[in-house]
Amino acid sequence: MMSSICHDLDEQTPLQARLNKLTSSIGKVGLTVAVLVLAVLMIRYFTGNTRDDNGRKEYVGSQTKVSDVLDSVVGIIAAAVTIVVVAIPEGLPLAVTLTLAYSMKRMMKDNAMVRKLSACETMGSATTICTDKTGTLTLNQMKVTEFWLGKETIGDNALTEIESEVYQLLQEGVALNTTGTINKLHATSVPEITGSPTEKAILSWAQMDLGMNINETREKLEIIHVETFSSEKKRSGVLMRKNNEKVTHTHWKGAAEMILAMCSNYYDRNGALKSLNEEEKVQLGAIIHSMASKSLRCIAFAHKTVAEDNGQASEKLQESGLTLLGLVGLKDPCRPGVRTAVESCKSAGVNVKMITGDNVHTARAIAIECGILNPEQDMQNGAVVEGVQFRNYSPEERMAKIDNILVMARSSPFDKLLMVQCLKEKGHVVAVTGDGTNDAPALKEADIGLSMGIQGTEVAKESSDIVILDDNFSSVVTVLRWGRCVYSSIQKFIQFQLTVNVAALAINFVAAISSGKVPLTAVQLLWVNLIMDTLGALALATEQPSSDLMEKTPVGRSEPLITKIMWRNLLAQALYQVAILLTLQFKGKAMFGVDEKIKNTLIFNTFVLCQVFNEFNARKLEKKNIFKGIHKNKLFLAIIGITIILQVIMVELLKKFASTERLNWEQWGACIGIAVLSWPIGCLVKCIPVSSKQLMDPKNTATNQLSFSFTQPR
Ligand SMILES: Nc1ncnc2c1ncn2[C@@H]1O[C@H](COP(=O)(O)OP(=O)(O)OP(=O)(O)O)[C@@H](O)[C@H]1O
Ligand SMILES: [Ca+2]
Numbered sequence: 001m002m003s004s005i006c007h008d009l010d011e012q013t014p015l016q017a018r019l020n021k022l023t024s025s026i027g028k029v030g031l032t033v034a035v036l037v038l039a040v041l042m043i044r045y046f047t048g049n050t051r052d053d054n055g056r057k058e059y060v061g062s063q064t065k066v067s068d069v070l071d072s073v074v075g076i077i078a079a080a081v082t083i084v085v086v087a088i089p090e091g092l093p094l095a096v097t098l099t100l101a102y103s104m105k106r107m108m109k110d111n112a113m114v115r116k117l118s119a120c121e122t123m124g125s126a127t128t129i130c131t132d133k134t135g136t137l138t139l140n141q142m143k144v145t146e147f148w149l150g151k152e153t154i155g156d157n158a159l160t161e162i163e164s165e166v167y168q169l170l171q172e173g174v175a176l177n178t179t180g181t182i183n184k185l186h187a188t189s190v191p192e193i194t195g196s197p198t199e200k201a202i203l204s205w206a207q208m209d210l211g212m213n214i215n216e217t218r219e220k221l222e223i224i225h226v227e228t229f230s231s232e233k234k235r236s237g238v239l240m241r242k243n244n245e246k247v248t249h250t251h252w253k254g255a256a257e258m259i260l261a262m263c264s265n266y267y268d269r270n271g272a273l274k275s276l277n278e279e280e281k282v283q284l285g286a287i288i289h290s291m292a293s294k295s296l297r298c299i300a301f302a303h304k305t306v307a308e309d310n311g312q313a314s315e316k317l318q319e320s321g322l323t324l325l326g327l328v329g330l331k332d333p334c335r336p337g338v339r340t341a342v343e344s345c346k347s348a349g350v351n352v353k354m355i356t357g358d359n360v361h362t363a364r365a366i367a368i369e370c371g372i373l374n375p376e377q378d379m380q381n382g383a384v385v386e387g388v389q390f391r392n393y394s395p396e397e398r399m400a401k402i403d404n405i406l407v408m409a410r411s412s413p414f415d416k417l418l419m420v421q422c423l424k425e426k427g428h429v430v431a432v433t434g435d436g437t438n439d440a441p442a443l444k445e446a447d448i449g450l451s452m453g454i455q456g457t458e459v460a461k462e463s464s465d466i467v468i469l470d471d472n473f474s475s476v477v478t479v480l481r482w483g484r485c486v487y488s489s490i491q492k493f494i495q496f497q498l499t500v501n502v503a504a505l506a507i508n509f510v511a512a513i514s515s516g517k518v519p520l521t522a523v524q525l526l527w528v529n530l531i532m533d534t535l536g537a538l539a540l541a542t543e544q545p546s547s548d549l550m551e552k553t554p555v556g557r558s559e560p561l562i563t564k565i566m567w568r569n570l571l572a573q574a575l576y577q578v579a580i581l582l583t584l585q586f587k588g589k590a591m592f593g594v595d596e597k598i599k600n601t602l603i604f605n606t607f608v609l610c611q612v613f614n615e616f617n618a619r620k621l622e623k624k625n626i627f628k629g630i631h632k633n634k635l636f637l638a639i640i641g642i643t644i645i646l647q648v649i650m651v652e653l654l655k656k657f658a659s660t661e662r663l664n665w666e667q668w669g670a671c672i673g674i675a676v677l678s679w680p681i682g683c684l685v686k687c688i689p690v691s692s693k694q695l696m697d698p699k700n701t702a703t704n705q706l707s708f709s710f711t712q713p714r
Contacts, residue, residue, distance in 0.1 A: 095493045
């Protein structure tokens with residue numbers, strides 16, 4: 001098992017992989033544009049096609065001073081480099097980190113401790129959640145509610161009537177074959193019981209209901225060998241000897257149907273030893289089945305005595321021909337609120353699968369109680385499988401059946417791992433919850449591993465990405481909601497940033513080609529870069545999760561990061577900005593009756609204000625009301641305010657530094673007027689239908705042909 005935990009794949013999260021692709025393709029476009037601009041400007045300069053402010057040719061062959069040539073060349077290179085800087089979305093990793101850090105802090109309040117930052121975003125695209133049963137779906141507060149001796153049930157009032165020989169054996173089995181302890185400080189105080197919930201329930205039942213004396217029994221016996229509980233075998237055993245006796249006793253305790261299979265005798269109610277024939281095995285099986293159907297965990301106790309060979313005790317525990325001592329049923333109630341949590345996962349399009357080590361019938365009963373399974377679904381229609389079955393499928397069979405499986409019972413750690421691997425292979429983004437050491441390989445393999453903070457073992461926590469502090473399945477759903485929030489925040493930011501990229505590249509490119517000069521200077525472009533990267537990231541990354549996040553289907557691994565809807569919004573805004581700014585570039589001087597410098601300031605100011613207003617548009621990718629919930633996001637409003645103030649300072653006060661000229665009221669009004677128009681444009685463009693499921697939904701093909709369709713960079 002350790003080897004499967006340790007092999008650490010250097011895999012990227014789905015979102016990281018996509019972001020890297022996106023960044024490199026944008027970078028390539030930016031580089032191409034920059035090289036083109038560089039070439040065009042150089043050629044124009046050296047062929048004498050550029051003129052300085054006084055209208056004189058800048059380059060007149062050998063008459064030009066070397067220092068002037070150098071100045072111009074450096075200027076041209078600076079312009080090209082700035083284009084690259086603007087084009088490369090270096091703010092993207094920052095935005096992602098900011099979003100993740102912010103949501104991580106908020107998730108802590110919602111009982112989820114994030115160990116690996118990227119897990120939050122991955123959770124946003126989760127399509128399947130594999131949950132374990134005990135402790136996550138149930139309270140993990142077990143209590144023995146049924147006891148069967150042979151084929152008869154023993155009621156509470158008859159507990160003391162158990163025949164003394166059987167009682168004695170049971171007492172030895174319970175007392176020695178356990179990892180739990182009982183500490184009684186005073187004769188009257190309530191004993192303190194430690195151990196796993198299953199152990200605690202059994203010890204408490206033995207001590208309180210059966211009146212056994214556990215600690216006293218332990219002192220009288222000598223343990224020869226212990227086989228600790230293992231998740232693979234689902235049983236634990238001890239080999240022991242009573243003082244001075246020439247026989248050894250094997251005691252087993254474990255999964256009822258598995259222990260039963262090792263037995264060939266049983267004690268009946270009156271303490272008589274009877275041999276177990278096939279018919280009786282079926283009857284006992286039915287008893288286990290009926291307990292399990294009531295969602296009880298069934299544990300059986302079995303025993304065998306072996307005579308020692310001339311004083312040499314064998315170290316081996318007997319595994320066949322045992323005598324069944326009794327069956328107990330442990331009740332572990334469902335957590336309140338689990339049903340609603342499962343419902344909300346389902347309505348969010350996320351599959352919930354239960355993987356447990358418990359009996360099929362117990363698993364099925366709990367799954368029905370939690371709403372994972374419909375009462376009609378069971379093994380016949382492939383919704384419930386046992387670990388062995390699943391393991392023994394051929395790989396093809398497994399792939400074919402896996403989507404139907406909702407419950408896997410009696411699973412070993414390997415089965416859990418296998419399930420996760422298959423789901424991933426099928427293209428699912430898999431979240432796994434687990435508490436035990438046996439869950440560690442699956443937690444590691446999962447795209448998102450969620451471990452339990454209270455009951456979870458250290459190994460499970462170490463292998464997980466997120467620790468659920470209250471062990472509650474409802475918190476898993478909260479993590480899902482936060483994950484989706486992170487994902488959509490990043491999408492919003494990308495849309496916002498790409499709009500600026502496309503617009504800035506287009507303007508500089510067209511202007512450079514046509515007039516040989518770039519309207520936006522290096523300092524101005526870097527300021528724009530700052531707004532869209534750092535401040536934009538902060539503003540858009542800190543949105544709270546909204547309720548409509550859980551209405552969408554999961555994005556999974558295949559959906560492109562930039563959806564058609566985003567392309568539509570982005571291109572509309574970028575087109576508008578480019579159109580306006582190029583108009584200003586070529587007609588601005590005449591329209592406003594101003595000189596070159598003021599015209600350039602107008603372009604710069606309009607460009608920045610357009611981004612400020614477009615930042616509001618970016619808040620909602622699909623909804624038309626872009627102001628919804630804005631009062632709750634104080635940081636957003638503050639950043640917009642700061643951006644505007646800084647812009648005023650840039651234009652009005654930092655003349656030299658930003659190469660700007662002061663603008664009068666009318667010119668400011670014009671800039672703001674143009675920028676405000678991006679709101680109605682954003683609203684109008686959202687009326688253009690874009691099918692988000694173009695490839696998957698054949699019914700939509702008619703409308704698709706009419707709707708926008710862009711090819712996405714892959
Ligand atoms: N202390 C114990 N001694 C003997 N048998 C046990 C003990 N604890 C559990 N079992 C048996 O093992 C089964 C659980 O196995 P395991 O611990 O591998 O499950 P799991 O995957 O952790 O299950 P879950 O989903 O319930 O957390 C139980 O159904 C029970 O029959
Ligand atoms: Ca478990």
